[in-house]
Amino acid sequence: MDFGMERLHKAGIDVTVWEEDRNLTPEELVAHCQKVDGLLNVGMNQLNRELMAACPNLKVISLHSVGYDHVDLEAAKELGIKVGNTPGVLTNATADTAFLLIQSVARNAFYLNHQILEDNWKASQEIENFGIELRGKTLGIFGLGSIGFALAKRCKAVFDMEIIYHNRGNNEEAEKLLGARRVELEELLAESDVISIHANLTTENTGIFNDEVFQQMKQSAIFINTARGGFHNELDLILALQKKHIWGAGLDVTNPEPMHADNPLLTMPHVCVLPHIGSATLETRTAMLDLAIDNLIAGLNGKPLKTELI
Numbered sequence: 001m002d003f004g005m006e007r008l009h010k011a012g013i014d015v016t017v018w019e020e021d022r023n024l025t026p027e028e029l030v031a032h033c034q035k036v037d038g039l040l041n042v043g044m045n046q047l048n049r050e051l052m053a054a055c056p057n058l059k060v061i062s063l064h065s066v067g068y069d070h071v072d073l074e075a076a077k078e079l080g081i082k083v084g085n086t087p088g089v090l091t092n093a094t095a096d097t098a099f100l101l102i103q104s105v106a107r108n109a110f111y112l113n114h115q116i117l118e119d120n121w122k123a124s125q126e127i128e129n130f131g132i133e134l135r136g137k138t139l140g141i142f143g144l145g146s147i148g149f150a151l152a153k154r155c156k157a158v159f160d161m162e163i164i165y166h167n168r169g170n171n172e173e174a175e176k177l178l179g180a181r182r183v184e185l186e187e188l189l190a191e192s193d194v195i196s197i198h199a200n201l202t203t204e205n206t207g208i209f210n211d212e213v214f215q216q217m218k219q220s221a222i223f224i225n226t227a228r229g230g231f232h233n234e235l236d237l238i239l240a241l242q243k244k245h246i247w248g249a250g251l252d253v254t255n256p257e258p259m260h261a262d263n264p265l266l267t268m269p270h271v272c273v274l275p276h277i278g279s280a281t282l283e284t285r286t287a288m289l290d291l292a293i294d295n296l297i298a299g300l301n302g303k304p305l306k307t308e309l310i
């Protein structure tokens, strides 16, 4: 796989690749990007005003993600820099990941797998290692947009779950197709057997899932976060699980990222953690890269981006 290099070269673009498998510090970003005309951002590098101001030629930022919480859109707009993301092409893969986590937590899958690794295969499981049924239960979605809708469809079709959601506006399609009901946050917390976050992270909703909120959830509830680690306070989540305020948790995103091997969440029962791989299938990542390259080339040529945020 050439990771789009041939297309970029054919378009006459001179490419510099940052090869290290980590996000760059703001200083490194400024040091490496000052002369660039376009940025294709894979990962969650913080693209802030200082960086944009330090890059006088920068015309376009093309994100290899649908989320854009790591980009100062206001600064980009003021500085005349176009920003594109990759909506739609990753919806199904990410909803599949949330669906996988819901089922893995409900059946205590990762914890029981650890027991085998510790040479502790039990012919007859203790009752506390049993799972819980999802059939007919209530799924509460915080942020029912593209991915939330795709997850709701799966949960309805496979487990006939009731769907409630908390958005700022109504999702009429989900209401019509799935009988989804829009509720206030308090009702979402009190009524849901599974709560799954699919909103965009903003300064207003950062840290919203904290101690107080976990205590308003059912003691039998499962908390799922495949959106951004910034939505939950990780210490509060650990305490909520330890104190049995909630039953389980499934995370594809952590706070902070990366999560380290000594994090208690990794060995707790009813907890499943993945390393931010929501969209990481070969097909989806290829489609994301194609779209991100389309956006980059369009921006460099002064044309509208296919999927333009600003």
Ligand SMILES: NC(=O)C1=CN([C@@H]2O[C@H](COP(=O)(O)OP(=O)(O)OC[C@H]3O[C@@H](n4cnc5c(N)ncnc54)[C@H](OP(=O)(O)O)[C@@H]3O)[C@@H](O)[C@H]2O)C=CC1
Pocket (backbone or CB within 6 Å): 066, 067, 068, 087, 088, 090, 091, 094, 142, 143, 144, 145, 146, 147, 148, 166, 167, 168, 169, 170, 198, 199, 200, 201, 205, 226, 227, 228, 252, 253, 276, 277, 278, 279
């Ligand atoms: N783990 C991973 O690898 C991936 C993670 N993601 C994350 O998933 C997020 C969602 O993606 P996608 O479904 O495509 O986005 P959409 O824009 O389609 O959906 C977001 C939904 O969130 C709702 N929303 C926004 N703000 C709030 C709020 N404060 N309270 C309640 N609801 C809110 C919006 O509705 P309304 O405006 O009516 O409130 C909208 O329906 C991304 O921003 C990204 O962070 C995405 C892909 C992969």
Ligand SMILES: O=CC(=O)O
Pocket (backbone or CB within 6 Å): 064, 065, 066, 067, 068, 090, 278, 279
């Ligand atoms: O986290 C991934 C994204 O696409 O957003």
